[in-house]
Amino acid sequence: MNEMNTELAEFVAASAGRLGVPGVAVGVTVGGREDFACHGVTSVVNPLPVDRDTMFVVGSVSKTYTATALLRLVAEGRVELDAPVRRYVPEFAPADAATDEITVSRLLNHTAGLEWKLGVDTGEGDDALARHAVKLAEARLIAEPGGRASYSQAGFNLAGRVVENVTGSTFERAVASLLFEPLGLTHSCYSVDDVMTRRFAVGHNVDADGVLAVARQWKDNRANNPGGGVATSVRDLLRWARFHLGDGRTEAGERILPAELLHRMREQTVELRGSTLGDALGICWFLREVNGVATIGHGGSGNGQFADLLIVPERDFAVAVTSNAGPDAGLAFNRTVVKWVLEHYLGVVERDPEPLPYDVARAGEIVGHYENEMMRLTLDTDGARLTIECAIKPEIRAAAVTDLPPDLPPATLGLLAGDADEYIVTEGGLQGQRGFFTRDDSAAVTGIDLAGRLFARVR
Incomplete structure (x- = not known):
């Protein structure tokens, strides 16, 4: 060797x-x-x-x-x-x-x-x-x-x-x-x-x-x-x-x-x-x-x-x-x-790029639920940091005939400089994952990309 x-x-x-x-x-x-x-x-x-x-x-x-x-x-x-x-x-x-x-x-x-x-x-x-x-x-x-x-x-x-x-x-x-x-x-x-x-x-x-x-x-x-x-x-x-x-x-x-x-x-x-x-x-x-x-x-x-x-x-x-x-x-x-x-x-x-300090206004724009066919993301804030939680949708888990992987617990997410809508996860199993938020013509946040996958915002 x-x-x-x-x-x-x-x-x-x-x-x-x-x-x-x-x-x-x-x-x-x-x-x-x-x-x-x-x-x-x-x-x-x-x-x-x-x-x-x-x-x-x-x-x-x-x-x-x-x-x-x-x-x-x-x-x-x-x-x-x-x-x-x-x-x-x-x-x-x-x-x-x-x-x-x-x-x-x-x-x-x-x-x-x-x-x-x-x-x-x-x-x-x-x-x-x-x-x-x-x-x-x-x-x-x-x-x-x-x-x-x-x-x-x-x-x-x-x-x-x-x-x-x-x-x-x-x-x-x-x-x-x-x-x-x-x-x-x-x-x-x-x-x-x-x-x-x-x-x-x-x-x-x-x-x-x-x-x-x-x-x-x-x-x-x-x-x-x-x-x-x-x-x-x-x-x-x-x-x-x-x-x-x-x-x-x-x-x-x-x-x-x-x-x-x-x-x-x-x-x-x-x-x-x-x-x-x-x-x-x-x-x-x-x-x-x-x-x-x-x-x-x-x-x-x-x-x-x-x-x-x-x-x-x-x-x-x-x-x-x-x-x-x-x-x-x-x-x-x-x-x-x-x-x-x-x-x-x-x-x-x-x-990895360093995230920006927590911004109350920007956090308020993006907190909420986002979904695709299989998964749900929950973005939340405690007033001092943003978190992202990744979970299999309950109805998918309930219908499964075998055990599915466990959900990921909430992890800290930070927004990045240069583009107000890009982010990085800074802890947990998704640590280092980067993605971005999408907006409609009125500049409202309508989705998030995580691991290359689009999750649409649920109002």
Whole structure:
């Protein structure tokens, strides 16, 4: 083990212990060298040591696979990025004529105007995505297609249905054929039946007594596989990163994407405002400049599991982090490790902006409730500080047949200089999260963006 790998292992173990995360796996690749640091156990109930092949649910990191699989179909001339989605998914037939403007490319950069997520389980059969597309056609648009970016799990699930209809295969089988098999991602899959024969981590959440307990829903339902269903290992995540650092060929030299199309995923398609996720979106990837260095990346969350993948193309570098406790512990662990790795491997230091002092008038403008299909945000003030509380809507929690992740407690939020409507969360599991408020033509606050998602104000 080299000296840097030793330092990484010590930092990972200390951070996991301090934050109370049962099991973590971290991988770094730089200039062709790989360093790994794995610590802890897969489960507090049935513990096995976490290693570099332990499989974690990586949530929305899955979107990078869906987007890349679609680009393979583009390269083969089977899909056009600027074509309306309904060309490939006729069952997605909303009544609104504006949906003709929902193109494949707008699904892949979150500008289709679709809701974040549907609170609908369409089953575990091979028709899950087809049924999801029909349900999505009934949902309202939250913005005009192409008008703005708003993160949409539902949009990526619809992109997965494009893959199914074009290939004539199930989405899971298509991605295995298009990506997992040629790239040698032997510890990457979607099906619980495939995972259960390997070593895998389970999620953990804090129970009513403040004790970590196993999260009983291991992963989301099948219709959410394109947007969040991949289970993979940190070793496979680094292999995936190396593919995106390359020229579209596998390690064996087989070309599966033209280099220019692969690298097009890193090019800006839409600018983001005041977002922790990035300064802009490419094709799926979040583009973010950290201390003058260009990065691409994606994070993901499941029920008590968290993942981050950050790539620095100009330095031939990537870091992958997986953890199995939430919500506060896993989020904090991943963020802490990514920042440490950037600083100690590349000398890149990331600093959060300082919020402004509390302003009574500005606080009065924004306190209240904000909602999307699944979640409710409550902004409040005690007269000395602003707080933000993030919760699953009660009706969603009541209808769930399995346990859902716990709500996040109120955390301090500060407004930022330079733009009166941008903010940063300064504590708790959302610490470091940045976003902004939107206003109507009369300058009244009508919404808030958090983690790239639009929440509309509830009057």
